[in-house]
Amino acid sequence: MIDWDVVIGLEIHAELLTDSKIFCGCSTVFGGVPNSQVCPVCMGLPGALPVLNSRAVDLAIKAGLALKCTINEFSKFDRKHYFYPDLPKAYQVSQDDLPICGNGVVEISFEGSPRSIGIERVHMEEEAGKSIHAGESIMSSAYSLLDYNRAGIPLIEIVTKPDIRSPEEARLFLEKLKTLLEYTEVSDCKMEEGSLRCDANISLKPKGTDAFGVKAEIKNLNSFRAVQRALEFEVRRQKEILENQGTIVPETRHWDEAKGMTFSMRTKVDAADYRYMPDPNLYPVRLDAAKIETIKNSLPELPDAKCKRFIDEYGLPAYDGEVLTGSRALADYFEKCVQEVGDAKLVSNWVMGEILRWLNAHNMQIEDSPVGPADLAKLVKLVQGAEVSNIIAKDVLEEMFVSGKSAEQIIDEQGLRQVSDAGELEKMIDKVLEDHPDPVNDVKSGKLQAVGFLVGQVMKASKGTANPKKVNEIIRARLLD
Amino acid sequence: MKQTMTLKDIQALAETARIELTSAEKAVFPEEISVIMALAEVFDEVDVGSVSPTVYPLEQSISMRADEVEKSLPHEDAVANGPDVVDGYFRVPRIIEEDD
Numbered sequence: 099m100i101d102w103d104v105v106i107g108l109e110i111h112a113e114l115l116t117d118s119k120i121f122c123g124c125s126t127v128f129g130g131v132p133n134s135q136v137c138p139v140c141m142g143l144p145g146a147l148p149v150l151n152s153r154a155v156d157l158a159i160k161a162g163l164a165l166k167c168t169i170n171e172f173s174k175f176d177r178k179h180y181f182y183p184d185l186p187k188a189y190q191v192s193q194d195d196l197p198i199c200g201n202g203v204v205e206i207s208f209e210g211s212p213r214s215i216g217i218e219r220v221h222m223e224e225e226a227g228k229s230i231h232a233g234e235s236i237m238s239s240a241y242s243l244l245d246y247n248r249a250g251i252p253l254i255e256i257v258t259k260p261d262i263r264s265p266e267e268a269r270l271f272l273e274k275l276k277t278l279l280e281y282t283e284v285s286d287c288k289m290e291e292g293s294l295r296c297d298a299n300i301s302l303k304p305k306g307t308d309a310f311g312v313k314a315e316i317k318n319l320n321s322f323r324a325v326q327r328a329l330e331f332e333v334r335r336q337k338e339i340l341e342n343q344g345t346i347v348p349e350t351r352h353w354d355e356a357k358g359m360t361f362s363m364r365t366k367v368d369a370a371d372y373r374y375m376p377d378p379n380l381y382p383v384r385l386d387a388a389k390i391e392t393i394k395n396s397l398p399e400l401p402d403a404k405c406k407r408f409i410d411e412y413g414l415p416a417y418d419g420e421v422l423t424g425s426r427a428l429a430d431y432f433e434k435c436v437q438e439v440g441d442a443k444l445v446s447n448w449v450m451g452e453i454l455r456w457l458n459a460h461n462m463q464i465e466d467s468p469v470g471p472a473d474l475a476k477l478v479k480l481v482q483g484a485e486v487s488n489i490i491a492k493d494v495l496e497e498m499f500v501s502g503k504s505a506e507q508i509i510d511e512q513g514l515r516q517v518s519d520a521g522e523l524e525k526m527i528d529k530v531l532e533d534h535p536d537p538v539n540d541v542k543s544g545k546l547q548a549v550g551f552l553v554g555q556v557m558k559a560s561k562g563t564a565n566p567k568k569v570n571e572i573i574r575a576r577l578l579d
Numbered sequence: 580m581k582q583t584m585t586l587k588d589i590q591a592l593a594e595t596a597r598i599e600l601t602s603a604e605k606a607v608f609p610e611e612i613s614v615i616m617a618l619a620e621v622f623d624e625v626d627v628g629s630v631s632p633t634v635y636p637l638e639q640s641i642s643m644r645a646d647e648v649e650k651s652l653p654h655e656d657a658v659a660n661g662p663d664v665v666d667g668y669f670r671v672p673r674i675i676e677e678d679d
Contacts, residue, residue, distance in 0.1 A: 150641050155643065
């Protein structure tokens with residue numbers, strides 16, 4: 099049996115967060131009435147001339163800087179020709195041999211070790227229109243419906259070097275890339291709306307050899323999970339062919355999410371000759387170093403730097419740092435809460451535990467959390483001040499999510515304030531000790547585990563409001579001194 | 580190093596450009612295009628090793644606009660010339676080629 103090296107390269111398209119399209123003033127808002135955000139330029143009507151959106155250029159530079167690319171002071175637009183109904187001009191304005199950014203790197207952490215994934219290039223281009231295929235899938239549709247609202251939305255295409263070595267690493271890379279594009283507000287990266295899309299190239303080669311094998315390109319990857327699953331399927335498929343002395347055909351394959359398989363997809367685009375040529379309607383883009391420097395200075399703190407700061411400044415474990423800097427909004431939420439509470443690890447536990455658990459269960463993002471950082475801070479401070487027990491505080495938080503009430507209000511309304519008053523606790527403890535003579539004798543004879551049982555009974559009797567630390571102290575004092 | 584176009588090359592070119600050729604055209608094009616290619620091959624004799632490629636013949640740089648939304652075409656006008664409009668979409672034949 100031969101061992102194989104998996105070689106994966108990704109091509110990612112990200113829509114840039116501009117208000118208007120790349121070469122005309124039509125709106126980029128998602129979900130409008132079909133063919134209502136169109137004009138002669140983006141519909142490719144004869145004689146219409148493109149004018150470049152300066153913000154699209156700024157965002158492409160920003161993305162390049164976040165991916166540690168070289169920003170090319172000279173780049174140009176080319177026409178990429180192919181015939182497809184979503185492309186009204188029968189060419190796409192793109193960048194061929196002189197893209198705006200080249201040669202970058204994204205650092206990821208894979209199974210605890212740092213890995214560098216090279217970025218070959220980042221170039222600007224225009225979106226195609228959207229085709230909606232009738233019937234169950236593109237493979238079986240009788241006809242397609244075309245909406246050109248999307249045609250001309252500015253895109254960057256990010257091409258990685260073939261540095262990715264496993265399907266899981268591909269997913270981790272994409273998660274990191276998405277974080278970077280979101281931090282820099284280059285793209286909103288909504289895969290469900292198609293503003294972030296990924297195609298994957300994959301081939302196998304015998305372990306330790308240099309020459310790359312024949313690759314397949316996989317399309318229709320609609321989530322990061324789909325990318326990983328499709329690549330895992332493809333590794334198995336290619337292995338089986340190669341190990342049975344077969345040959346891999348260079349082709350485009352379509353991922354079928356429901357079947358969990360890739361299928362050969364013979365489109366008219368296959369084996370295309372794109373006949374790139376400089377677009378005579380668009381002069382070259384010349385950038386000066388000062389402009390690039392200005393954009394560089396406007397970059398926010400990026401996730402790696404933020405993670406390092408969280409570890410150094412707040413003394414958080416590396417894992418907490420990575421999770422909390424997974425999105426800028428989450429990191430901001432955490433920091434706002436820490437400002438109020440002080441104890442960073444305590445806040446980290448609440449945010450990574452209860453807050454993210456509830457949001458994930460309700461399929462919500464931190465930005466939409468009904469419980470804001472100030473609300474959480476108030477609750478955590480009540481726990482810190484022993485006003486409410488940790489366990490009850492979790493129930494209170496649940497109630498805060500549902501009702502929108504403040505922690506104080508819920509605690510007062512439901513009488514959940516923690517009982518720390520010795521006199522009140524003594525009364526409850528008397529009753530429990532009286533009702534459970536056997537564990538009491540166990541403790542007296544040195545079986546200290548039974549203390550836990552007795553504390554539990556007091557907690558139960560107080561419906562969780564007794565201060566467990568105090569109860570423990572009193573019971574020990576009573577039975578052991 | 581003279582390149583000669585075969586009938587197969589011509590057919591591939593025609594397919595790429597979506598041009599339908601008559602059999603008379605198919606008969607003459609291999610030779611005619613070979614002649615044109617031979618003319619172009621004259622450039623191969625020039626040593627351009629030390630010359631940087633001309634990307635654009637003019638000095639101008641691209642002019643840009645601010646990112647501002649302008650009025651689009653009214654929807655009715657946008658689809659007015661469509662031969663087959665359904666629910667505001669342009670309807671086109673299936674995109675995937677049949678297996679043959």
